[in-house]
Amino acid sequence: MVEAVAARRTPRRHAGVNLALGTLAGFTLAQLGLRLWIRRRPIPIPYGWAWLLENPWRRRYRDPRRLADACALRLTDRVLEVGCGSGLFTPELAGRCGHVTALDIEARYLAQTAVKTAGLPNVTLLHGDLAALPCEAGGLDAVILISVLTELPAPVAALRECLRVLRPGGRIIIGEEFFGPEYVRACTVDAWAGAAGLRRVGRLGNGWAYLQTYELA
Numbered sequence: 048m049v050e051a052v053a054a055r056r057t058p059r060r061h062a063g064v065n066l067a068l069g070t071l072a073g074f075t076l077a078q079l080g081l082r083l084w085i086r087r088r089p090i091p092i093p094y095g096w097a098w099l100l101e102n103p104w105r106r107r108y109r110d111p112r113r114l115a116d117a118c119a120l121r122l123t124d125r126v127l128e129v130g131c132g133s134g135l136f137t138p139e140l141a142g143r144c145g146h147v148t149a150l151d152i153e154a155r156y157l158a159q160t161a162v163k164t165a166g167l168p169n170v171t172l173l174h175g176d177l178a179a180l181p182c183e184a185g186g187l188d189a190v191i192l193i194s195v196l197t198e199l200p201a202p203v204a205a206l207r208e209c210l211r212v213l214r215p216g217g218r219i220i221i222g223e224e225f226f227g228p229e230y231v232r233a234c235t236v237d238a239w240a241g242a243a244g245l246r247r248v249g250r251l252g253n254g255w256a257y258l259q260t261y262e263l264a
């Protein structure tokens with residue numbers, strides 16, 4: 048009798064394990080496919096995915112306060128935050144520097160940033176494309192790109208454009224995270240930066256979420 052019950056349970060347990068393994072394999076394959084596809088044809092994050100930027104889990108490993116501290120801005124700095132998205136980091140950055148220009152190619156993201164920065168006198172919103180920044184040359188102390196560079200088809204050219212708007216001695220701060228489907232390893236960003244004439248002067252975080260600082264080589 049006991050044997051008969053055990054025999055009935057075992058196939059069901061196997062079916063459960065198989066289903067779990069199949070789901071895991073399917074998810075992994077879908078992730079790999081998505082990441083390879085995005086690597087070949089980078090695109091800006093669709094507006095409908097905005098919730099991904101603000102989810103509580105991301106807020107933990109990309110805590111806006113900690114990120115803004117890690118940027119080590121001075122209170123007189125003029126900063127350009129490229130691809131500000133929903134404005135998750137903009138208010139914290141504004142509290143640590145002289146002025147922030149928050150730029151995005153998607154006007155609906157800028158509208159969200161406007162809500163978060165309402166009443167902050169040192170924030171300007173700018174609709175524009177990183178490929179041709181609507182900013183004068185040499186006027187900025189820092190350019191910050193969090194999960195943006197990898198959305199561009201020509202990251203090296205984008206970094207050269209960031210260099211154009213920086214003052215001599217200014218810094219470019221780049222953050223990427225594994226959670227983003229367009230993720231690349233830190234060494235890839237180093238290689239892009241090197242090709243643009245930059246050298247890394249700082250690195251924080253780990254392979255899952257890093258923040259790297261560059262200056263003109």
Ligand SMILES: C[S@@+](CC[C@H](N)C(=O)[O-])C[C@H]1O[C@@H](n2cnc3c(N)ncnc32)[C@H](O)[C@@H]1O
Pocket residue numbers: 090091092100129130131132133134135136150151152153156175176177178192193194195198199227
């Ligand atoms: C993944 S989101 C990151 C948003 C924000 N930095 C964050 O980490 O929460 C990338 C942002 O970059 C913007 N973006 C993509 N390509 C851009 C470009 N060529 N010029 C300016 N912004 C761009 C997107 O519209 C989007 O808001």
